[in-house]
Amino acid sequence: MAVGLPENVFLTKLDAAANWARSNSMWPMPFATACCGIELMATAASRHDLARFGAEVMRFSPRQCDLLIVAGRVVMKMLPVLQRIWLQMPEPKWCISMGACACSGGVFDTYAVVQGVDRFIPVDMYVPGCPPRPEQLIAAVMDMQAKVRRTGTVMGKEFMTRDTPMGPEPFESEERYRIQDANLVQLGGFSAAMTAAGLKRGAGDHG
């Protein structure tokens, strides 16, 4: 015999209630660095209208956002900025890696371009395409909502289990050998000490 409830009252789990609220009011942080950013703008604009899925409130302050959308290639000078933005976002937070460049570096396999942001920040959803169509991004947002409803908890316990880096190893063994070989070649005008100091200090230090 169930307890009789008054009208306009229903029972649910606290997790489910939180997930329902969170998934239907995603606040994206647009990190738009390339042509994917244009598609991101098109997604938010009237024709595709991301507002239909409750994710139209783009804020340019990470303090007010819970969904980081990395749209476009990230170069090594920008990655510390991206990491800082991710760390500044309040919990709970999620990340969509949008487009081939953000997911894997795309065609830009050069010295300056990070080969996939998932090597250095956690990513929840990958959107393929170069650039992806707005429909694909909307599908990713809907998948993101489904993931939040499926796995979310009030206190964010589902995040605590993700304690290993998600992406591929920063250095594959083959690449490590190639870099070692390249470092053996000394450039004119550069002493070995300077090269060693530069690699040791690393680009991540200026965050």
Next chain:
Amino acid sequence: MVDFSSLQEKFGSDLQESAFRDNRRIDVPVNKLFDLLSFLKTDHGFDMLVDLTAIDYLEYEGATDRFGVVYMLLNVGSGERLIVRASLNLPNLSLRSVYSLWRSADWMEREVFDMFGIQFDGHPDLRRILMPEEFAAFPLRKDYPLKGRGERHNFPVITRSGS
């Protein structure tokens, strides 16, 4: 039109002229470069430095020098254009800054320094302009590998539970 023979009279016969379609190009030794550019500006009215860049001729067919620094000048009044090139070789990669002649040289010289490691003496603020300060190579040199020396992977990894 700049009369090339008068330039040769003034700056010596080691100036060389060449042409490709409507581009006039003058090769000049490094030690005469600044005087030539200064002369072109004051006496021939080349009041705009359109571009300043460099080329690495490593393994380039028929090349004798490693680097060429290229100045593209424009006389805004007459529309005349002129390309001046000076050659540099390792280890002596320095030449005089033309910031005092054209202010537009500021960032262009910084870019050439950033990408090729060519020093511009007298530049007011010769820092890297595109790459991070601590970057330890000159990426547009031909002996620098296209995929770099691991700089793009040299970052701390943030995991989900750790952030």
